[in-house]
Amino acid sequence: MRSIRRNLVSVIIATMTLVSFYAALQGYRSSMKQANQLFDAELQTYAASLQMAANQQGVLPMPDNTTVAFQVFKDNALVFRSNNAPDQQITAFNQGFSDKNFARSRWRTFTQFHQPLGIWVVVAQRWDKRFELAEGITLASVYPTVLSLPLMAILIWLIVSQGLHSLKSIAKQLQHKKADDLEPVTINRIPLELKHIIETTNALFHRLDEAFSREKRFASDAAHELKTPLSVLKINAYNLSKAQTSSEDIALFDDGVERMSHVIDQILSLYKTSPEQFDASLEPTDLYTLCQNSIAQLYPQIDAKDQHIELHGQSCIINAQPFSIATLLQNLVTNASKYTPSQGEIYLAVEQNDKTVVLTVEDSGPGIPEQQHQRVLERFYRVGGDRHNSGIQGCGLGLSIVNQIARLHHGTLALSHSKFNSGLKVTLTLPAGEAHHA
């Protein structure tokens, strides 16, 4: 498993190590270079000071731990030397620095000719000793870099862990959540990076919670709604079994079956257009054409009640799933026809605004009292409740389906009084589609 903390800690420590070690190396290099220059300068001073020994002769004993040796030549003859220098000439008489091997070591040599005295001075310093001295000093500056690394690593680890604390806290809350616990997750002082994750997660929990309670209500409502036609059917069936078959009984039986299949159809529509099932592939669709189709399809029913229907407007493109919108229109027009008395009026209009497309459906039926406008959108709610006195078949799902489809298309649904003396006006506002879309 990839771990954000492990990756971050590794990469940060590796980068810090690389940079600090490289810096230490460069520091070491330049210190050593400077130490070298210092030692060379020291050798030059030493050579200069040996002028004093112009008249000395023999071998000068040096302390055991000395790092330098010298030779003094007069008239090309070795006259004076340190006891650690060989009695042969160390290096050729060329003024300046060079490197030579003698006395089982490599030496840095400096040769100088003192004109007035006529002497050649050769001074030498052991390479290994001067290197050791320089390195001893330089290393002291490198130690802290190396020794502080473990400390730095621990600090980085702690800092990154602390930085990821809120992430860990959220993960822990989610991990320990019970399946039916849909309460939102919370942490103190939400960091910017987690804001979206927490908001989205909590919104999801909220929707799930709503969906669960809706489903629970829906199941009991559906059972109730199916039970009424069933008991009617049962009586009808009993009557039929007594063989006192009358055409009225058969008509009632038919009615019962019709009502049940309508309820089941509506439940199916509701299910198909539920947000969980909805296929979000929207396509440019002409709302006006869909209205024409719906009216044509439902015309026999409207004609049977001798109602007058009108459609106004022109072609308007919306981004929609045509099947869902057709279901929506069917429900609206059916409702209008159902609740409007014979020879009543139904008026449809499709209107293109700047960014929206507005569909209105008005009828001259009894309308819905304003205080119930919200409730009729709930599922299985019917005006007047079970004692619905319109004598009209319905299960109270129509407007729920319409509302659900409207929301899926990012539209809004509003109810108001129609332009007729009485009646309902349904206003559906949908975002306009891309007109230039193919």
Added chain:
Amino acid sequence: MRRWWLGGLIFVPAMSWGDREEFHIEIRNHLFYPAEIQVPSNTKIKLRITNLDETPEEFDSFDLNREKVIFPKRTATIFIGPLPPGEYTFFGEYNPNSATGKVIVKGNSNAN
């Protein structure tokens, strides 16, 4: 003398090893003796290095493009050149501060 050539496709001037001039260097107390050798220019030469110490040493030279480990009490061979005149430094990788030296390539006209 047995010679191994990869594939036989690569042309190498026909010249037996015996013809090549040999130079000797010894390693004692982690130092090269002699620390400077003079070789002729534009000639391939054979450098034989004997390690008299108890520890291995690596003959290393960025200038000559060579690195060769010489094990204790053994002699190793390195071919260098043909080289244009100039100074080519080398060092003992394991004792780089003291074990240093150079190959001085003398031009043909100056050869003595």
Added chain:
Amino acid sequence: MLINSVVLFLRDALPLLLFISILSAIIYLRTNSLGWLVKATFFGVLGTVVLSAFIDRVSEGFDGFGFELLTATIHIMAYLSVLLFLRFNSIVLATVAVSLLLSVHGTNLYIYSSGFWSSASVNVNNALLIGSILGFGISFSLALLLYYGLSASMMERWSKLPMVVLALTAARQITEAVYFLIQADWLPTGQPLWNTSAWLSDSSEFGHLINALIGYEASPSAVQVGLHLLALVIPLFMIMKLNQQPTVTEVTP
């Protein structure tokens, strides 16, 4: 002495660690396991022990060029293992390649430690220790960063990048082998084609890094350049072919 122990790590530990990190990044994404690396380390350490025990005798063989020839052979075998790995996608071949390279680089580090750490002085030993820590720290950090970089690149658009980097390091093995073959006089030395040491020296830290990654050489000869390019073109060609394969299988039903 500090710089030299850093350089030895840059020369022997860095190429090995970079090679391991590239293969690890490629393999880990496929298998989510680094078990193969444990095996490779085991065999590599075993190889180091065996080689270290015999290396001074081996170096005497082949007219004194045994060490060069063995090293060259191992690098060539590692190169071939990478080619076969690219072709057959078998983790065993990656294990073989890493074991081989660990053996040869491990032996170099062993020779170094036996030659280096003999100095008695405390100061020198401290310098060697600090140098080793710096050298290992730098090498390991670079390898780790390369690993994370390649792992990230595989999830993004540049999914071929790790394979290309693997091809580059594979070609480096051939450059290394050619270097030793030239030293053993099996390949002609030749004049350098160019010299870029003023621009990027072989002995600088960055020079070592580029050498470890792609086999950079400041003043290569024609043979070195030619064989390097050949060694690079073969795996690159194989990677190109590998990338075409999925489209071919899609077309044929």
